[in-house]
Amino acid sequence: MTISEPGAPFPFGASITQRGTNFALFSDNADEVELCLFDNHGDRETERLSVTECTDGVWHCHLRGIGRGQVYGWRVHGPWAPEQGYRFNPAKLLLDPYARQLVGDLRWNDALHAYPVGAGEDADLIRDERDSAQFMPKARVVAELLLTATAKPRNHWPKTIIYEGHLRGLTMRHPLVPEDVRGTFAALGSAPMIEHLLKLGITAVELLPVQAFAQDRVLVDRGLRNYWGYNTLGFFAPEPRYLGAGGLDEIAMAVDRLHQAGIEVILDVVYNHTCEGNHLGPTLSWRGIDNTSYYRLQPGEPRYYDNLTGCGNALNTEHPRVLQMVMDSLRLWATVYGVDGFRFDLATTLGRRADGFDPGHPLFHAMRQDPVLGRAKLIMEPWDIGPGGYQLGNFPPGFSEWNGDYRDVVREFWTGSEGLLPAFATRFAASSDLFGEGRRRPWSSVNFVTAHDGFTLQDLVSYEQKHNEANGEDNRDGHDDSRSWNCGAEGDTDDVDVLACRARQKRNLLATLLLSQGVPMLLAGDEIGNSQGxxxxxxxxxxxxxxxxxTRQDAALTDFVARLTDLRLRRSALSRPAFLTGARNERGVPDVAWFGANAARMTEGEWNTPHAKCLVVRLAPAQAGDVSMLIMLNAANHGVELLIPPGGTGQWEAVLDTAEQLEGQRRAAGENVIAEARSLVVWESRA
Incomplete structure (x- = not known):
């Protein structure tokens, strides 16, 4: 029989000591807690121990002789009163919220629910007594891991270029990655992947959720799987499918190899909700441990959840222990695994109080003051579905934000929409209207044209309607307003003119993204013409x-992206550390100047001319000895004659042209240029 001792209430989860393992679980409203030990595969319960010590709501014990590899789960006793928010049911085995590694899969069965499924409208008020252990994944005790060996690159924000991708999806079809490691962290850190990222000039990889997540029962029943992973089952454990033979060590090893190449790793994290869903969802962890502490419940009706996320529930980050759980999870990934930053899904929910979103929420302050997280790249997705959910530009200094307005305006501009010049110029210049207060910097705006949620770049220029039939929802899911243009034919085509138009539009969109102030984010695969049909x-x-x-490798497009990133990383005018204001530098040159087709400064009337679709912008360098840049944009469906504006020294040389007509040519101030229909030209000043 295992010898149980009082142990300590800190740290949470399972922690190996010199004599055994300490276990600690927060449940402020429990009456009794049991720790269940299982065999190595999690199939058979070998021992059940009553945890009698409770300090400040934390139940804890120390098991002598128990060490690395032990498999375990929790059972929590307490009141069954769903009308009051209490849903304790000791028949349900519960996963430790601090589990570091999972054993076994979640196998859907009605016994996973704390109530009898199908027993009527008020079934969730009735307690189900069936044991759920055989269907539940369990936690495994792990030893503290070594930190990554290579120092973090800590790439400066102005020179950051983000590549958003799915860990599994990145390599499952990569012919140069060995088949036995595809889809894992080891594949991410493989030479072919790193070589590709370096060729593109990428400085940071942003991965869709890699924390353990549950498969949705409705998808399993349809023969599908949750691919993206926004359905968290464990905030401290990696998704088991993403690990190979090397286990947890593969994470730090992959991060280490990327760091050696100067590439940072950013994780998309989901702390706004969990996989337990609404009041009719399963009881897998937090719900059965202490429902009223972990979740936001509806005021006056605690039977139901405050569904701010559209996923059935929302974590209660106002509770200090929930806030602590989020912070502990972030620190684990940032220290043990060496991660450089985080992108927070539906981040508005994280800042919710009873009366709405609060940019001064304690969680935001906790992150910024933390000696580890305060140096990380922190990116917020600034919305949820609750009242006042769209909070773009309202997060506190120190946080960057996904700029959905940038995406929409840039897409519309290149489809030829009218009346967009003022909005386009503002977004192109890092959206100071949104981020200019509170001494924030241009990197507060993370710019993107495409992301995992929506069309790929290839599909953006190939489809005007979504085609989601394979999802099994009769094409009702997904955005209906994609602001896309198929260039004259829906989907695949052999039409030479349509294909040429699509190729140019892709170059226009990519060039705009990588020439804009702020932080550009590329969607993985856009550089090779990847399509999702x-x-x-x-x-x-x-x-x-x-x-x-x-297999769709578009070598020319890949080279084009590499040229753009090289230009951005070399030229200080394209990634300034301060917002553009038009103020003149010590040489009397304004940091930015906007011109019309006649080389004169844009007037208010010209800015507001509805049919105007052409713009010229001159950018002064941010560093002495660097060159000025001149960017001509023509979104019209016909060529436009432009004049080179005054200023600069000597001549201008065209270094990039999405219409592939002017590269290498030189012009002086006052000379004319024909900007082809739907094209973008970049010029550098030459002495």
Whole structure:
């Protein structure tokens, strides 16, 4: 029999000591807590121990002789009163919220629910007594891991170029990655992947959720899988499918190899909700441990959840222990695994109080003051579905934000929409209207044209309607307003003119993204022409629809992206550390100047001319000895004659032209240039 001792209430989870393992679980409203030990595979319960010590709501014990590899779970006793928010049911085995590694899969069965499924409208008020252990994943005790060996690159924000991708989808179809490691952290850290990222000039990889997540029962019943992973089951454990033979060590090893190449790793994290869903969802962890502490419940009706996320529930980050759990999880990934930053899904929910979103929420302050997290790259997705959910530009200094307005305006501009010049110029210049207060910097705006949620770049220029039939929802899911243009034909075509138009539009969109102030984010696969067949919501396509198709290699487009990133990284005018204001520098040159077709400064009337679709912008360098840049944008469906504006020294040389007509040519101030229909030209000053 295992010898149980009082142990300590800190740290939470399972922690190996010199004599055994300490276990600690927070449940402020429990009456009794039991620790269940299992065999190595989690199939058979070998011992059940009553935890009698409780300090400040933390139940704890120390088991002598128990060490690395031990498999365990919790059972928590307490009141069954769903009308009051209490849903304790000791018949349900519960996963430790601090579990570091999972054993076994979640196997859907009605016994996973704390109530009898199908027993009527008020079934969730009745307690179900069936044991759920055989269907539950369990936690494994792990030893503290070594930190990554290579120092973090700590790339400066102005020179950051983000590449958003899915860990599994990035390599499942990569012909140069060994088949036995595809889809894992080891594949991410493989030479072919790193070489590709370096060729593109990428400085940071942003990965869709890698924390352990549950498969949605409705998807399993349809023969599909949750691919994206926004359904968290464990905040401290990696998704088991992403680990190979090397186990947990593979994470730090992959991060280490990327760091050696100067590439940072950013994780997309989901702390706004969990996989337990609404009041009719399963009882897997937090719900059964202490429902009223971990979740936001509806005021006056605690039977139901405050569904701010559209996923059934929302974590209660106002509770100090929940806030602590989020912070502990972030620190684990940032220290043990060496991660450089985080992108927070539905981040508005994280800042919610009873009366709405609060940019001064304690969680935001906790992150910024933390000696580890305060140096990390912190990116917020600034919305949820609750009242006042769209909070773009309202997060506190120290946080960057996904700029959805940038995406929409840039897409509309290149489809030829009218009246967009003022909005386009503002977004192109890092959106100081949104981020200019509170001494924030241009890198507060994370710019993107495409992301995992929506069309790929190839599909953006190939489809005007979504084609999500494979999702099994009769094409009702996904965005209906994609602001896309198919260039004259829906989907695949052999029309030479349509294909040429699509190729140029892709170059226009990529060039705009990488020439804009702020931080650019590329969607993985856009640089090779990856398509999802018009599916703009591939969340359940863990297959060839969702995976990057490396057989579609568009070498010319890849080289074009590499040229753009090289230009951005070399030229200080394209990634300034301060917002553009038009103020003159010590040489009397304004940091930015906007011109019309006649080389004169834009007037208010010209800015507001509805049919105007052409703009010229001159950018002064931010560093002495660097060159000025001149960017001509023509979104009209016909060529436009432009004049080179005054200023600069000597001549201008065209270094990039999406119409592939002017590169290498030189012009002086006052000379004319024909900007082809739907094209972008970049010029550098030459002495």
């Amino acid at each position: 018009g599916n703009n919501n591939a969340y359940c396509q863990d297959n060839e629809i969702g995976w990057v198709d490396w």
